[in-house]
Amino acid sequence: MPPSRNFILGKIRQALKTGSHLAPSPAVLPDAVSGLAQADAASQVSRFATELQTLGGSFQTLPQAQAGSWLAQCLQQRGVNEVLAWEQPALPVPGLLDALRERGVKVVGEALPAAEPGRSAMLAHWETIKVGITGVDAVFAETGSLALRAGPGRPRLASLSVETHVAFFTADHVYASWAAWLARGGAAASGEALAAASNLTLITGPSRTADIEMTLTVGVHGPREVVAVLVT
Amino acid sequence: MTTDPPRTAGQSHGAFKARIATALRNPILQVALDRNHERRVAGRDLAFAALPAAEATRDRGRAIRLETLSHLDCYLERFAASVERNGGRVHWAADAAEAQQIILDLVQAAAGRRPPGRTTPLLVAKSKSMMSEEIELNHALEAEGIRVVETDLGEFIVQLRGEPPAHLITPAVHLRREEVSALFAERFGMAPTLDVAHMTALARAELRRVFFSADVGISGVNFGVAETGTLALITNEGNGRLCTTVPPVHIALMGLERLVPTLADLEVMLRLLPRSATAQKITSYVSLLSGPRRAFEPDGPEELHVVLVDNGRARMLGGALAEALLCIRCGACLNVCPVFTEIGGHAYGSPYGGPIGSVVSAGLFGSDFSELANASTLCGACRDICPVRIDIPTMLLVVRGQHVAAGLPPAWLRLGLRAWEWVMAQPGRYRLAQRAAALATGLLGRGNWVRRLPPPLNAWTDRRDFPAFAARPFRDRWKIRAAGKAKSD
Numbered sequence: 001m002p003p004s005r006n007f008i009l010g011k012i013r014q015a016l017k018t019g020s021h022l023a024p025s026p027a028v029l030p031d032a033v034s035g036l037a038q039a040d041a042a043s044q045v046s047r048f049a050t051e052l053q054t055l056g057g058s059f060q061t062l063p064q065a066q067a068g069s070w071l072a073q074c075l076q077q078r079g080v081n082e083v084l085a086w087e088q089p090a091l092p093v094p095g096l097l098d099a100l101r102e103r104g105v106k107v108v109g110e111a112l113p114a115a116e117p118g119r120s121a122m123l124a125h126w127e128t129i130k131v132g133i134t135g136v137d138a139v140f141a142e143t144g145s146l147a148l149r150a151g152p153g154r155p156r157l158a159s160l161s162v163e164t165h166v167a168f169f170t171a172d173h174v175y176a177s178w179a180a181w182l183a184r185g186g187a188a189a190s191g192e193a194l195a196a197a198s199n200l201t202l203i204t205g206p207s208r209t210a211d212i213e214m215t216l217t218v219g220v221h222g223p224r225e226v227v228a229v230l231v232t
Numbered sequence: 233m234t235t236d237p238p239r240t241a242g243q244s245h246g247a248f249k250a251r252i253a254t255a256l257r258n259p260i261l262q263v264a265l266d267r268n269h270e271r272r273v274a275g276r277d278l279a280f281a282a283l284p285a286a287e288a289t290r291d292r293g294r295a296i297r298l299e300t301l302s303h304l305d306c307y308l309e310r311f312a313a314s315v316e317r318n319g320g321r322v323h324w325a326a327d328a329a330e331a332q333q334i335i336l337d338l339v340q341a342a343a344g345r346r347p348p349g350r351t352t353p354l355l356v357a358k359s360k361s362m363m364s365e366e367i368e369l370n371h372a373l374e375a376e377g378i379r380v381v382e383t384d385l386g387e388f389i390v391q392l393r394g395e396p397p398a399h400l401i402t403p404a405v406h407l408r409r410e411e412v413s414a415l416f417a418e419r420f421g422m423a424p425t426l427d428v429a430h431m432t433a434l435a436r437a438e439l440r441r442v443f444f445s446a447d448v449g450i451s452g453v454n455f456g457v458a459e460t461g462t463l464a465l466i467t468n469e470g471n472g473r474l475c476t477t478v479p480p481v482h483i484a485l486m487g488l489e490r491l492v493p494t495l496a497d498l499e500v501m502l503r504l505l506p507r508s509a510t511a512q513k514i515t516s517y518v519s520l521l522s523g524p525r526r527a528f529e530p531d532g533p534e535e536l537h538v539v540l541v542d543n544g545r546a547r548m549l550g551g552a553l554a555e556a557l558l559c560i561r562c563g564a565c566l567n568v569c570p571v572f573t574e575i576g577g578h579a580y581g582s583p584y585g586g587p588i589g590s591v592v593s594a595g596l597f598g599s600d601f602s603e604l605a606n607a608s609t610l611c612g613a614c615r616d617i618c619p620v621r622i623d624i625p626t627m628l629l630v631v632r633g634q635h636v637a638a639g640l641p642p643a644w645l646r647l648g649l650r651a652w653e654w655v656m657a658q659p660g661r662y663r664l665a666q667r668a669a670a671l672a673t674g675l676l677g678r679g680n681w682v683r684r685l686p687p688p689l690n691a692w693t694d695r696r697d698f699p700a701f702a703a704r705p706f707r708d709r710w711k712i713r714a715a716g717k718a719k720s721d
């Protein structure tokens with residue numbers, strides 16, 4: 001055991017014993033229930049769309065059968081023929097990636113090698129990819145947020161190093177808020193699930209900064225464009 | 233390891249006053265600070281007005297932080313065990329020097345993960361961390377030939393200028409676009425422009441190369457969750473995500489007070505922090521990091537190290553300034569402070585400025601910084617706006633008391649107070665002094681105001697007039713009144 005650990009913990013125990021000046025901690029208050037949690041699914045979806053659009057993101061509803069051709073068209077408009085994507089089992093649209101491949105789009109997203117030189121070589125390739133395709137674990141209406149967990153076939157960079165992030169979800173993924181997901185999302189939202197993956201990211205709109213003269217600028221290091229697609 | 237004294241600023245009375253004078257004379261800074269004050273405070277008020285049960289949420293946030301600090305030893309042990317269970321490694325640093333050494337060793341060890349044949353200096357991509365400012369990390373790494381690049385846009389700008397951040401949340405709050413433009417033109421050959429989007433795009437391109445070739449990513453931590461060993465980072469730009477995802481090694485640096493017990497507690501704190509800091513309901517990104525990349529995951533860092541830094545916190549916990557450790561670094565008390573709004577962050581000469589910074593700096597770095605607490609009107613705006621209701625004014629008074637107890641106020645002040653004490657001890661002396669003062673201000677002043685007093689009293693009249701003493705003191709008037717009353721009875 002490193003000496004500093006015990007030294008520091010000892011000092012803290014001493015400090016807490018020798019009359020801490022902290023006020024006694026009050027009992028934790030019951031949480032405020034937000035009205036949105038009681039609202040029906042349709043109003044939650046429309047709130048999600050409004051919040052996301054206010055922040056400069058886009059929202060789209062599509063029947064499952066059209067998702068593939070819609071996405072292919074989007075890529076074409078942007079002159080893109082390569083995407084960084086989650087693997088098919090992690091996406092809520094069956095056959096989505098095959099639909100892209102059939103139209104000549106290259107789908108990238110296999111695991112990075114852990115060691116060099118493979119790791120940085122593959123990253124250098126990923127860095128050039130302009131569009132990322134992901135699913136979600138949940139979306140939150142109150143803030144227009146997407147929750148994405150790392151996992152098998154779910155590269156973190158697909159929602160990060162790209163210029164456009166397209167996320168597909170279904171009505172089952174919609175919760176009023178992060179608090180509602182924690183309360184009602186079951187095992188998937190629990191602390192154990194959080195600890196089991198290296199990363200859970202809540203994404204709310206495009207990357208932005210106001211560091212120069214408090215002037216809002218979109219697309220700093222992360223995606224400039226976030227497109228959330230509700231598949232029905 | 234650096235052998236420089238830990239902090240060079242803030243020591244002498246004269247130095248602090250000189251920095252204040254410089255800030256007050258800088259018109260660009262004054263405009264920037266006014267704008268920061270207006271927008272941030274108004275935005276924050278709107279954000280809290282829209283938060284359901286805002287006051288109860290603040291109470292709960294305070295309770296969570298109090299609970300954490302009251303059992304900090306238990307939560308630290310739980311947190312460390314959880315991080316290690318997730319595959320991360322925890323390092324404990326008693327002070328700044330130890331933290332520097334731990335990180336230096338980790339960065340140098342990362343050389344073993346380089347692609348063969350790479351000979352450029354080791355490269356660190358950093359996202360915002362106040363702790364790294366506190367322990368002067370960049371300086372220590374650079375002294376060993378390591379290249380450190382700040383990747384938050386504001387931090388990137390101030391680093392290029394060789395300055396420390398001027399605000400907890402908005403590091404380049406003191407600069408106009410003209411200065412950023414000139415800086416980028418000089419450093420990157422950018423064609424002259426005042427287009428903020430263009431400048432941002434340039435920084436994006438520069439920093440992208442850094443993210444994808446960095447050997448190590450270093451980040452701060454907004455909260456650590458004891459239950460799950462999770463590190464929560466909130467950012468808007470995405471640089472924090474890149475620093476903690478792309479490089480093969482991620483080092484997270486945190487003060488050991490920065491914990492919450494559970495995931496549910498974290499959710500409450502994250503309702504408060506962005507609203508208070510930037511008037512956002514939630515930031516663009518909330519990254520919850522639990523350990524390094526798992527074998528079944530396609531990307532992420534291969535190693536995760538958490539460096540827990542004490543550097544005076546344990547000592548503070550046992551003293552009268554313990555409550556300052558509740559702080560969640562939202563910066564709201566800076567934005568609302570009438571003194572900060574005039575002098576800005578750099579004048580404080582500490583990584584932590586503004587009201588809470590004056591308390592924390594004295595608590596962590598000692599009496600060299602206790603003078604900062606004098607730069608307050610004690611108006612209480614900081615206490616009112618603080619999301620976790622820290623009683624900052626009371627602690628500012630405690631720090632002032634420590635300042636006096638340490639014998640640090642200038643000699644004329646001590647002499648003056650002794651003279652005042654002598655005068656006040658006897659009614660006769662007091663009466664005499666009153667007469668003398670009324671006479672003096674009567675001679676020096678015009679009407680009810682004195683425009684100029686002789687030194688050293690001109691410290692007052694240089695900036696404002698001094699009210700003249702009443703020609704007939706209250707005691708005399710009272711006596712006359714009492715006499716009159718007795719007669720009419």
Ligand code: SF4
Nearest residue numbers: 559560562563565618
């Ligand atoms: S003292 Fe309160 S208001 Fe000031 S930065 Fe800390 S949490 Fe925010």
